[in-house]
Amino acid sequence: MSKRLKKRDSVHFWVPNLFEFKGGIQVYLCDILSTISYLQFQRNFLSNTDIVIIDKLDSDKPEVVSKANEFTGNFSFTFMGNVPRVLRTFAFSLKIIIASFRQRPDLILCGHLNFTPVAYLLHLLLGTPYWILVYGVDAWDIKHPLRRRALQAAKKVISISDYTRSRLVKEENLHPDKISLLPVTFNIERFQVKPKPTYLLNRHKLQENQPVVLTVARLADDEQYKGYDQVIQAMCLVRQKMPDVHYVLVGKGSDRPRVEQLIESLGLEDCVTLAGFVPDEEICDYYNLCDVFIMPSKGEGFGIVYLEALACGKPTIGGNQDGAIDALCRGELGILVDPDNVDEIASTLAEILQGKSTHPIIYQPKILRQRVDEIYGFNKFQSNLLRLLKETSFATP
CATH class of the missing domain: 3.40.50.2000 (Glycogen Phosphorylase B;)
Structure with missing residues (x-):
């Protein structure tokens, strides 16, 4: 025809x-x-x-x-x-x-x-x-x-x-x-700038003023490139400067037993929480629980989680070897680190948590939210x- x-x-x-x-x-x-x-x-x-x-x-x-x-x-x-x-x-x-x-x-x-x-x-x-x-x-x-x-x-x-x-x-x-x-x-209406939720502080036995680092990622054997191993290792260094720092890793998958062994081998059982699967209605609250969101991956096509964290006004760290470069607009919306450099990851986390970062908007939640909505x-x-x-x-x- x-x-x-x-x-x-x-x-x-x-x-x-x-x-x-x-x-x-x-x-x-x-x-x-x-x-x-x-x-x-x-x-x-x-x-x-x-x-x-x-x-x-x-x-x-x-x-x-x-x-x-x-x-x-x-x-x-x-x-x-x-x-x-x-x-x-x-x-x-x-x-x-x-x-x-x-x-x-x-x-x-x-x-x-x-x-x-x-x-x-x-x-x-x-x-x-x-x-x-x-x-x-x-x-x-x-x-x-x-x-x-x-x-x-x-x-x-x-x-x-x-x-x-x-x-x-x-x-x-x-x-x-x-x-x-x-x-x-992403649907920005699902993500709001809010105080740390009390029920999550209680669930994970955290204090309101305790510095919290967050990653949201599938714990799959074939997705170890997301960099949570490096963040766990970096906690050993960060806690030397901030003894009460706590890392919350949200996600489930086949890689969890290996991650648990890594945490145990580093003696970080009291410093790292594996939150497992989190329902959609709680995910915004987890972003608001943290003081810094980080996923130093090197195989991510883009990474919606970066946008979600930014919509909650959170300082955000990504890797400099994959699509996180786009998600964070080459550093305009967050900080890019070498995903294989544990020392750099640790120093960047400590710098942000101590309020010493010189990034122009990283401590301005409303501006972070506005910019990520305008762009994505x-x-x-x-x-x-x-x-x-x-x-x-x-x-x-």
Whole structure:
């Protein structure tokens, strides 16, 4: 069917998952769908476009379908999570190929680099243009030859951080103009500047004036790059200057037994608290419990936790070797440290906790909150995505 006679446009959006697991990628993808929904109904943009979401890992459980139905727009969802795991990748690939041949989408959005070989194949066979969303380690030092070729053939690559963008330009020789930025966003209304919550002080046996350091991260075997080991080691040095300092590490995962052994080997049982899983309704209170938020990672694509801490007005420290550079605006919103340098981590923590930092806004909660909203709030995300979507050949505001 010719483009001229076609009644409706369509975008196929291939995603790893959206609802049954909530990590950074899943939240980001849902934010994209929420924005498209808003643009269709509030701005009459893409109102003649069907958004076909094909989800590899989520199943069609009633609670999942209910969450999908919360997106008001020209959306349709297909969930492949009911397929046995051993067959799921094949079934998912077959599904997206058949759907593309039947519906001939005007654009394919690849929600993960792993899907790009199929998009590249469809581009060769049907001429279908595709965009690729890239996050962090998924797009660093790519070895898979088909994924590298798919990157070169993509109509557009969308990166959540300038750090990942720069690495793709350098490592894959992509032209900078081919890679657009769409930084992550967050719901600032969930995070407020408040006093330290009494119930958490009581729960963890802390004093109101006791200096508290916080990290929020999954304790997974494959996410040790988040730097909590280095913070634990730094506590040995910080407590020499501030004996009552306390480190609270929020998060659960398979790495916890090893972390517990590290704490014990350093004799820090009275200095470090592993808070485990924290429900969403308490996470803001944990940010407000601390005096400094730190995650000196070296493999983070961006790091929403930095934005959440800043929205609570907290001095924030990140690593200088990954997407934290973007989240903290190259040091405008916080302090960047060498994630492998325990001495530097310790001295930076002590300096901030002792009120000696010379950073211009780190002790100004209202300004930190205002700036992070201006740069990464949902209104900014919507305008950034709208700008990108206007570049499609079929989009008409």
